Ligand code: SF4
């Protein structure tokens with residue numbers, strides 16, 4: 294039991310400084326939580342705990358990571374989720390509205406968001422009740438520094454906290470992932486430094502604009518014993534009890550039809566069957582023709598871009614295509630709707646066993 298480098302600036306009624314990270318699989322929030330856990334225990338002299346909660350471990354699924362720090366004279370016997378974070382990292386801005394990421398945020402909270410927006414606009418998007426909002430364009434910085442979003446977010450969270458020393462954070466990264474991936478170290482350290490340096494911050498009082506959001510555990514309404522049989526899911530690429538429409542990582546494949554030679558490599562590489570091929574004609578011969586991706590199902594892994602032999606597929610940033618692309622791209626249910634005869638129910642309805650029996654009657 295040593296003496297902490299710095300006293301914790303604030304703790305809750307149980308003596309803990311609490312951090313929550315809200316992310317999607319593939320952005321490195323789980324690793325960030327481990328780094329924060331190690332930083333607290335081995336470098337800053339606190340008692341520290343960390344655990345993460347995630348679903349299928351698939352890229353793109355919602356992930357939460359929780360960190361608790363306290364004075365070394367105190368033991369941590371809590372392993373419940375962090376309900377009222379002092380420091381919240383939001384690794385993907387589009388989680389707002391899909392998942393209750395702002396739950397438990399109050400005037401004592403500092404929220405760090407990966408966004409190119411400024412704090413005023415971002416507060417409205419998040420419907421943030423009160424607290425300090427810190428914006429950092431982690432996606433673009435990570436591209437420029439050849440690192441991952443999580444390094445930039447860690448740097449920004451250290452700065453926002455007001456007491457996590459950048460040099461100590463860098464040392465943890467050098468000692469952990471620097472040992473395993475030495476070639477990525479320079480980019481990772483640059484990501485930390487730029488995240489630390491390139492933040493915009495603003496404090497918001499409780500001005501009545503947005504209500505406080507309570508943290509509630511997500512309870513599933515349906516289980517094995519009461520789920521209805523059959524159905525149609527209104528949320529593209531989602532499960533009925535898990536809205537995954539915010540699951541791209543920030544990157545998208547941009548499709549240029551005139552450069553496509555309909556080789557089908559993208560379709561073979563894509564793990565989510567995003568590309569829509571129909572019978573048609575190519576260079577005067579009958580062929581399966583690529584209509585492009587159904588972005589509702591794309592998680593931005595970019596495997597298709599890697600295998601495309603022409604420049605028909607290139608890497609784009611999702612946020613740059615907000616208004617132009619989403620309404621016009623091909624949707625796979627538009628191709629299969631006749632065959633599947635969804636019309637009777639409509640894809641936004643849930644068909645259960647009773648409605649099927651009604652139809653049979
Ligand atoms: S990026 Fe390409 S390979 Fe990955 S899910 Fe999207 S369409 Fe499929």
Ligand code: SF4
Nearest residue numbers: 553554556557559601
């Ligand atoms: S891999 Fe490229 S060229 Fe081949 S079908 Fe896909 S988009 Fe077209």
